Amino acid sequence: MKLKNKVAIITGGAGGIGRGIGMAFVKEGATVAIVDLDKESGERVLKELQEYSPDSIFIQQDLSKRDELPSIVEKVADAFGKIDILVNNAHASKMASIEKTTQKDLDLSFNTGFYPTFYLMQAALPYLKETKGKIINFSSGAGIEGHPNQGPYAAAKEAIRGISRVAANEFGQFGINVNIISPIAKSEGIMEWAENNPEIYDNMLKGIPMGRIGEVEEDIGRVAVFLASKDSDYITGQTLMVDGGSIKLR
Incomplete structure (x- = not known):
């Protein structure tokens, strides 16, 4: 129970990696607030979480409404009296070449x-x-390696890595750790992309030394548990490549 009595916010928690992290967290004793725009999926995942953590909640929110973002934090703090963990997982993007990006x-x-x-x-x-x-x-190999046709996504992901390193330097004095996961996982988005791009997907698989796509809970979620627990107290500002060895940072 590495996260016993901890309160976590997870954006994009109604599916994919967010759901995987949520499930890993509640199995380690955390109370989780999942945040997502999709009400139906959010309520379904909440029922799964509440089997382990009855007090966990779902907050429906459009994250693009910038002025409303502080209300997420306020709702969680009002409900539980504290916040221990913030997981910024949500991200939507459209593939396009730089030439055609709008x-x-x-x-x-x-x-x-x-x-x-x-x-x-x-x-x-x-x-x-x-x-x-x-x-x-969360960052992505799309930004680290500069994958074609992913300009908007790569740019935002690398901006997240940059601000995370700044935050690690600024927040360390408060005992706050800030780290980044760069995953390859069986999220709904990845599997839909794989179905539409089978040749590219097969080539990607060949580039993964572990020979498989990561599981959202068992692989990505467990690393998130580590980063959210006391086990990672002396790690901050780092990008953890949870991608089966696809990218080896120096």
Whole structure:
């Protein structure tokens, strides 16, 4: 029970990696607030979480509504009296070459990925100071390696990595850890992409030394548990490549 009595916020928690992290957290004793725009999926996942953590909650929220982001933190703090862990997982994006990328494409990626990450860190900071909490943000190999046709996504993900390193330097004095996961996992989005791009998917699989796509709970969720627990107290500002060895950072 590495996260016993801990309170966590997980954005994009109604499916994919967010759901996997939520399930891993509640099995380790955490109370979880999942945040998502999809009400139906959010309520379904909440029932799964409540089998282990009856007090966990679902907050329906459009993360692109920047002025409403602090209300997420306030709702969780009002409900539980504290916040120990913030997981900024949500992100929506559209694939396009740089030549064909529009301002709308860029806005979608930054408004659902980078800006919520930034403003939720800012809003949660007073509470995380009190608990010496943990922040887990998400990057992607698309940004680290510069995958074609993923300009908006890559740009926002690398912006998240940049602000996470700044946050690690600024928040360390408060005992707050800020780390980044860069995953490859069987999320709904990845599997839909794989179905539409079988040749590219097969090539990607060949580039994974472990020879498989990660499981959202067992692989990604367990690393998130580590980063949210005391086991990672002396790690901050790092990008953990939870991708089966696809990218080896130096």
